[in-house]
Amino acid sequence: MLRPNKKPAGAYRASGPMSANLSALLKPPRTRPYTVMGMMTVMLRGKPHGGTNYTRGAFGRQAQSSILPGLPLFRLSPTFGIPDVSDRFFRPPNKGHPCYSSRMSAVPSKMPLQGLFGEYTAGPFYDEMFAAPDEPRPHYAKIFQKLARMMPSQFEECRKHADLSFLLQGITFTVYSDGRGTERLFPFDLIPRIIPNSEWQRIDRGLAQRVVALNLFLQDVYGKQRIFADRQIPRALVYSCKHFMREVIGIEVPRGIHTHICGIDLVRDSKTGEFCVLEDNVRTPSGISYVLENRAVMMRTFPDAFQAYEVLPVNHYPAELARILRSISPRGGDDAQIVLLTPGIFNSAYFEHSFLAQQMGIELVEGRDLIVDGGIVYMKTIHGLTRVDVIYRRVDDEFLDSLTFRRDSVLGVPGLMGAYRAGNVALANAVGNGVADDKAIYAYVPTFIRYYLGEDPILRSVDTYLCSKRDDLAYVLEHLSELVVKTVGESGGYGMLMGPTASRERIDEFHRQIQADPRNYIAQPVVPLSRVPSYDPALECIAGRHVDLRPYCLYDGENVTIVPGGLTRVALQAGSLVVNSSQGGGSKDTWILRGED
Amino acid sequence: MLSRIAESLFWLSRYIERAEYTARILDVNFHTLLEQSRDRYRLRWEPLIVMAGEEERFRRIYDEANARAVFEFLAFRQDNPSSITQCIAKARENARTIRDCISREMWEDLNGLYFTVNRFNPAEEMEAGPHRFCDAIRFGSHRFHGVTDATLPHDEGWEFLRIGWFIERAEMTARLVDVQYHALYDAPAEIGGSDNHQWMAVLKSVGAYEAYHKKYHSSIDPEKVAEMLIMHPLHPRSIRFSMTEVQSGLRAISGTGSGSYANEAERLTGKVLERLRYDRIHEIFKLGLHSYLNDLLRMCGSIGEDIARSYFYYAVVA
Numbered sequence: 034m035l036r037p038n039k040k041p042a043g044a045y046r047a048s049g050p051m052s053a054n055l056s057a058l059l060k061p062p063r064t065r066p067y068t069v070m071g072m073m074t075v076m077l078r079g080k081p082h083g084g085t086n087y088t089r090g091a092f093g094r095q096a097q098s099s100i101l102p103g104l105p106l107f108r109l110s111p112t113f114g115i116p117d118v119s120d121r122f123f124r125p126p127n128k129g130h131p132c133y134s135s136r137m138s139a140v141p142s143k144m145p146l147q148g149l150f151g152e153y154t155a156g157p158f159y160d161e162m163f164a165a166p167d168e169p170r171p172h173y174a175k176i177f178q179k180l181a182r183m184m185p186s187q188f189e190e191c192r193k194h195a196d197l198s199f200l201l202q203g204i205t206f207t208v209y210s211d212g213r214g215t216e217r218l219f220p221f222d223l224i225p226r227i228i229p230n231s232e233w234q235r236i237d238r239g240l241a242q243r244v245v246a247l248n249l250f251l252q253d254v255y256g257k258q259r260i261f262a263d264r265q266i267p268r269a270l271v272y273s274c275k276h277f278m279r280e281v282i283g284i285e286v287p288r289g290i291h292t293h294i295c296g297i298d299l300v301r302d303s304k305t306g307e308f309c310v311l312e313d314n315v316r317t318p319s320g321i322s323y324v325l326e327n328r329a330v331m332m333r334t335f336p337d338a339f340q341a342y343e344v345l346p347v348n349h350y351p352a353e354l355a356r357i358l359r360s361i362s363p364r365g366g367d368d369a370q371i372v373l374l375t376p377g378i379f380n381s382a383y384f385e386h387s388f389l390a391q392q393m394g395i396e397l398v399e400g401r402d403l404i405v406d407g408g409i410v411y412m413k414t415i416h417g418l419t420r421v422d423v424i425y426r427r428v429d430d431e432f433l434d435s436l437t438f439r440r441d442s443v444l445g446v447p448g449l450m451g452a453y454r455a456g457n458v459a460l461a462n463a464v465g466n467g468v469a470d471d472k473a474i475y476a477y478v479p480t481f482i483r484y485y486l487g488e489d490p491i492l493r494s495v496d497t498y499l500c501s502k503r504d505d506l507a508y509v510l511e512h513l514s515e516l517v518v519k520t521v522g523e524s525g526g527y528g529m530l531m532g533p534t535a536s537r538e539r540i541d542e543f544h545r546q547i548q549a550d551p552r553n554y555i556a557q558p559v560v561p562l563s564r565v566p567s568y569d570p571a572l573e574c575i576a577g578r579h580v581d582l583r584p585y586c587l588y589d590g591e592n593v594t595i596v597p598g599g600l601t602r603v604a605l606q607a608g609s610l611v612v613n614s615s616q617g618g619g620s621k622d623t624w625i626l627r628g629e630d
Numbered sequence: 631m632l633s634r635i636a637e638s639l640f641w642l643s644r645y646i647e648r649a650e651y652t653a654r655i656l657d658v659n660f661h662t663l664l665e666q667s668r669d670r671y672r673l674r675w676e677p678l679i680v681m682a683g684e685e686e687r688f689r690r691i692y693d694e695a696n697a698r699a700v701f702e703f704l705a706f707r708q709d710n711p712s713s714i715t716q717c718i719a720k721a722r723e724n725a726r727t728i729r730d731c732i733s734r735e736m737w738e739d740l741n742g743l744y745f746t747v748n749r750f751n752p753a754e755e756m757e758a759g760p761h762r763f764c765d766a767i768r769f770g771s772h773r774f775h776g777v778t779d780a781t782l783p784h785d786e787g788w789e790f791l792r793i794g795w796f797i798e799r800a801e802m803t804a805r806l807v808d809v810q811y812h813a814l815y816d817a818p819a820e821i822g823g824s825d826n827h828q829w830m831a832v833l834k835s836v837g838a839y840e841a842y843h844k845k846y847h848s849s850i851d852p853e854k855v856a857e858m859l860i861m862h863p864l865h866p867r868s869i870r871f872s873m874t875e876v877q878s879g880l881r882a883i884s885g886t887g888s889g890s891y892a893n894e895a896e897r898l899t900g901k902v903l904e905r906l907r908y909d910r911i912h913e914i915f916k917l918g919l920h921s922y923l924n925d926l927l928r929m930c931g932s933i934g935e936d937i938a939r940s941y942f943y944y945a946v947v948a
Contacts, residue, residue, distance in 0.1 A: 378727050391730040402632050404944065413633045415786065415883065415941040 149180055149188055150566070151574040159303040159563040160577060161226065171630040172229045175341045180224065180566075185573050192223055192568065195330050204326050204384055219323060220619030222567045223334060226580060226601040227342075229629045233597065236299065236308055236584070239492030241593035242482060244295050244586045247315055247469045249485040251291035255282050255465055265484050266477050270501065273552055274474065275522030276316070276467020278430060280437055284454050284464075287361040288590040291463040294318060294354065295586045296599075299492070301563035309493040311560065311581065313470040313478070316462060317427050320600045320620075321350060321585050322385035325392075327600075327622040343627035345597035350585065351392035353596075354425075357589045358393075361459040362422040370419060371395045372412060374403070374426040376444045386427050400428070405448030410458045423459045424449075430464050472521040472555045473499055495560055500551035509556040510547065513540050516556040518547065531610065533559055562610055565621065567603055579604045581612050582623065598623035631786050635728050637942040639787050640794035642724040643778075646740075647798040649717035650771035652682065652704050655806065657764035658835035660697060662827055674828070675700045677809040681802075682712045701760050706752040714767055718747045733781035736774070743770040786883050793879040793937065800872035801930045806832065807859050808923040811852070826850045833858075836867040856919065857911040869926065870906040876933070877903060883941070895936035902929050 155163050162173040169177040180188070199218050228236075253260050254271055255278075261268040271277060296318025298311045328347055332339055355371070362369030375386035377399050390397035396412065403421065404411050411418035426433065432442040437450040452458045468474060476497040479490045498505035498516070509516060513532050520528030530543045547554045564577035584599030601621040602612035612618040655678060663674055675695040679688045684703070687710060692699040707713045722744040729737055746766055755763050775795070782788050810832050829850045833839040838858060845862075846854050862868035877899045884892035891897040914922045 387730040396632060397730050398632065399634065402634050413944050415631050415633055415636045 149183055149185055149568070149575045151572075153566065153575055153577070156564070156577055157303070158561055158577065158579070159301055159306050161301070161563050161565045161580075163566075172227050172626060174630065176225060176227065176338060179335075179338060179341075180575070188223070188568065189573070191334050192570075195221060195223060195334050198330050198333065199326070204322070220605055221327060221330070222578075222603055222605070222619050222621045223331070224566055224568060224575065224621065225331065225338075225624045226565050226582070226621045227624045227626065228598070230626050231629060232308075233625045235491065237595050239308075239310075239490070240297055240584055240586050240595055242486065242488060242491055243297060243310065243313070243478065244292055244588050244593045246478065246481040246485050247295070247313060248290065248292045248588060250481045251315075251463065251466060251469050252289055253485075254468060255284065255291075260481075260484065263484070265480055266474075270473060270499075271468060274468045274471040276430065276465070276471060278465035278468075280450065281463070281465040285456070286463045287363060287456075287459045290357075290361060290461075290588060290590045291315075291466055292469070292586075292588050293357055293361075293461040293463075295588070296320065296583045297586060299582045299584065300560055301580075301582075303561035303563055306563075307493065308582070309495055309560070310478070311495060312472070313475065314583075315466045315470045317429065318583070318585065319382040319385055319427070320583060321596075322388040323620050324585070324596065324598065324600050324623070325350065326388075327620060331622040342624065344624045345627060347596045347598060350587075350596045351389060353587050353594050354389070355393040355395070357587055358395075358423050358425055358459075358461055360589060361461065363456055363459055364422055369422040370412075371423040371425065372398045372403075372421055374398055374400065374424050374428050374446075376400075376428050376432070380427075382427065389425075395425070400443065400445045403446040403449075405446055405452050408448075408452050408455045408457050410446065410449065410452045421458060423461065425461050430467060433460075433464065467522075472497075472519050473501065473552070476555070495557045498556040500547055500554040500556065505556075506547070506551050509554075510544060513544060513556075515559070517559050518543055518554055518556045521553055521555060529611075531559070559610070562604075562612075565601070565603065567605065567619075567621070569605075569607070576607065578607070579610050579612065580621065597625035631731075633942045633944070635731050635787065636790045637938070638724040638728045639731075639790040640937070640942075642721050642728075643775075643791040643795035644798040645717040645721035645724070646771050646774055647795050648712065648802065649714045649721070649767055651799065651802040651806075652712070652714050652717070653760075653764040653767035653771075654835045654837075655681070656701060656704055656760050657768075658831045660701070660760050662831035662834075663697065677812070678704065680812075681805045681809045682710075683805075684710055684712055698756055701756060702752060705755070705760065705763060706750075714763075715747050718744055718767075718770075731787060733777075735777050735781045739774050739777045743774065746770065789879040789882045790941075793876050796872040796875040796879070797930060797934060799867060800869045800876065801927060803836065803859055803867055803869050803872065804923045804926050804930070806835070807856055808920060808927075811856070811919055829855050838862075838865055838867060841865055853911055853915060856915075860914075860923075861906055861909070861911065870903070873899060873903050873906060880937070893936060893940040895933050895940055898929055898933050898936065902926065902933075 153163075155166065162169055162177060164170045196218060199221060204218070250260070258268075260266055261271075272279075292315045294317075296314040298314065299308045300311045301308050324347055358371045359367065359369050362371075371393070373386055373390040373393075373395055375383060375397055377383065380386070387397055398412055402412050404413060404418065406418070410421040410424070412421050428444050431438045433445040434447060434449040434451075435442045435445060436447045438445075449458070450464070453460055453464065475494065476499055479494055482488055482490045498509050500506045500509055509518070513530070514535070516530075516532045518530035518532065523529075530539065532540065535543075543554075562579040562581060565580045566575045567578040568574075569576045569578075580601050580603045582599055582601050584595050587594045587596075601623045602618045603621055604610060604612045605619045659674060659678060675697065678700055679685050679695060682704060688695070688699075688703055691707070691709075692703065703710055703713065705714045708716065710716065722740055725732060725737055725740050747770075750763055750766075778788070778791060782791075810828065826849065829852055830839060833842050833850070833855060836859065841862075842850070842855065842858055845858065848854070858865065858868065860869050863870055863874075865871055877896070880893075880896045880899060881887070884896065886892040886896060891900055
């Protein structure tokens with residue numbers, strides 16, 4: 034008898050597309066896994082579930098949940114035995130729920146700190162909510178009053194509602210360290226980060242200026258290379274960048290756009306209170322899905338706060354991105370076939386890929402879905418090959434084409450670069466962008482702005498020492514314990530030395546590494562990041578936590594569109610300055626106000 | 631529609647149907663045996679393993695095919711790729727890769743089913759018997775199909791779900807009939823032939839017991855049971871009904887009208903259906919039921935391969 038999962042190899046793949054590779058990668062535990070519970074325990078931060086009985090033998094009983102007290106965690110109806118998740122997770126909070134009770138009203142802006150704020154202190158940092166102890170800044174006054182009136186238990190309930198909402202929608206990233214590919218929530222802090230309009234206007238202009246300059250730099254460096262002739266930046270520095278791609282020199286990209294999507298990391302320096310640029314991300318910046326989902330969850334959790342404030346919307350991002358992708362189609366016209374190329378389900382940002390594809394109504398493809406024939410990219414559909422015009426790729430340069438870059442890559446499409454070079458397919462972002470967000474090149478971005486645009490930079494950059502320069506190197510090696518050292522080609526908070534908090538051994542280790550390969554390192558003074566009050570579940574009160582801000586900029590060749598706000602990442606560990614999600618960071622909803630408060 | 635997505639949809643519903651069918655057979659078999667004498671156990675449990683096509687694996691793990699071993703093997707074993715929990719897990723993984731192409735409610739429902747299945751404690755369930763576990767699977771599958779039907783546009787993707795669902799069902803029914811006849815007719819005379827309880831169990835496992843009585847107004851006759859399960863035009867678990875669904879799914883995808891075919895899969899489906907329509911059950915018995923059903927299963931296998939060849943796989947372009 035022929036069983037589907039016993040078919041001879043070669044004729045017809047044995048048991049469905051997922052089974053073979055997945056069973057190898059997602060090896061199920063030998064004993065009966067209580068996966069849900071395991072995942073939930075991890076994902077819902079806060080107190081452990083305290084020996085509730087739902088893990089074993091809860092069937093038929095109503096297991097009490099510590100997530101929503103009084104409600105069963107998974108209510109199993111005796112007949113169906115299916116967790117009745119939908120009606121419970123999405124029903125509006127109970128009548129006594131704090132989102133109804135603590136209405137906002139005109140209360141004097143000065144009130145003693147109490148309740149959730151406990152013994153809140155701003156510390157030696159710029160506090161975004163408080164101008165002085167007990168005195169919230171005008172644009173935070175209303176949210177402060179709301180929070181100050183809430184009991185910790187009420188806030189906790191709101192928080193759990195929000196977390197559940199993320200969990201149910203599967204807004205998760207995958208952690209591989211446990212060998213099972215557990216899905217985890219990206220921690221979300223309910224206290225919004227608020228920026229008044231006038232301040233945002235300046236950021237907006239500054240970012241737009243920077244994006245245009247970076248794009249001009251990329252055009253130039255892969256084109257005529259005027260900037261070397263004019264001696265603005267050493268050619269050797271650019272050519273030695275890890276992500277500089279000789280393979281794309283001379284390729285003319287559609288409409289001259291290299292940086293379709295940029296995520297530029299900003300921080301507010303406590304010393305000046307001003308925003309400055311910490312890092313550019315012009316390859317495949319991720320996180321926008323969190324911006325959109327954070328907003329959706331906030332609107333459900335604190336609807337009255339949105340009535341009290343006029344917050345600029347963010348949800349036009351997918352439509353705007355789709356418009357730009359359509360505009361770079363080599364064949365022109367409105368019916369361009371656009372696809373989002375993902376490395377696949379095991380990528381930590383897979384949720385975002387599938388979210389964006391769905392929001393834009395484009396096909397989500399993997400490398401194996403595409404094929405290049407005669408310099409044209411096609412996707413394999415059930416009715417034959419369909420030509421692809423634009424690829425929004427979330428696969429890194431090195432993996433795009435095994436014929437041009439890494440031979441061992443199975444994530445990309447062999448021959449893709451040929452089609453790209455021939456102008457038969459457009460890629461967003463362009464290949465080779467990594468040179469512009471190299472941490473050594475970062476030091477030259479103000480130069481680019483002056484050189485290409487003849488303007489002064491609106492947003493300040495952080496002072497940067499290039500270890501490849503002899504004087505800088507000497508200074509850095511002298512002052513390692515005061516500086517932040519970064520490896521130039523890395524991102525995501527990897528390969529970093531935080532001088533002031535590092536151990537002697539680690540400093541010595543970096544000392545050796547820098548001496549061995551100075552070009553690979555830069556150093557910056559430690560920027561004392563501003564803080565925003567954030568909820569600390571362990572302390573059950575609000576405490577100051579350091580934040581950064583990553584706005585997402587879309588460039589259509591003429592205008593830069595920036596979704597108001599962006600992703601505010603927060604270092605949830607007390608005292609930590611590292612906000613990357615891979616290093617234990619969380620996020621906040623960012624509110625740009627229509628006015629000043 | 632991308633070939634990869636079509637393939638995932640096809641297998642997604644196939645796995646769910648396999649899980650449901652296995653659950654049905656387990657459940658009914660168990661309860662029928664409660665009324666039977668002990669010495670018949672061996673005879674009744676072994677066919678289930680044969681049906682799942684996992685005899686070899688089963689023998690490696692267990693000495694004897696008793697209720698407990700078979701239940702554990704078919705429901706919970708991680709190392710049995712056809713076990714119910716494995717089928718549900720694979721269905722979910724298929725769904726996960728194509729989340730942007732199925733409705734959100736489908737994903738949440740299937741995700742919930744997966745969580746439910748994983749929450750069962752095998753030791754406890756084996757004490758309690760398979761009923762509540764199997765019930766959860768059965769209704770989980772029904773619910774998923776309901777949600778799918780009500781929330782997914784009935785486009786090509788939906789057709790692939792339907793094809794996977796019914797081709798699996800046709801195969802499972804064919805195997806069920808084949809294995810049961812084999813076991814009963816090859817058994818010594820005092821056990822075989824007129825064992826009505828076992829045939830009632832077969833009918834109940836496919837939910838056709840009441841329908842049988844309505845149609846035949848007679849006591850359980852093995853030949854009629856076979857006729858019902860193989861050739862009934864409207865019973866949703868008969869092979870003929872299932873193959874009709876497969877045919878209309880295939881035609882909807884290729885846009886072929888009746889009386890013609892666009893690919894090998896459609897040709898074979900038409901051929902199978904022709905036989906199911908015009909053969910008589912006593913002719914089939916005369917020629918040998920076993921070879922007839924085996925033929926049918928081979929054809930189903932080829933249809934699956936041809937669907938893959940027509941829609942899922944591309945020859946490598948050098």
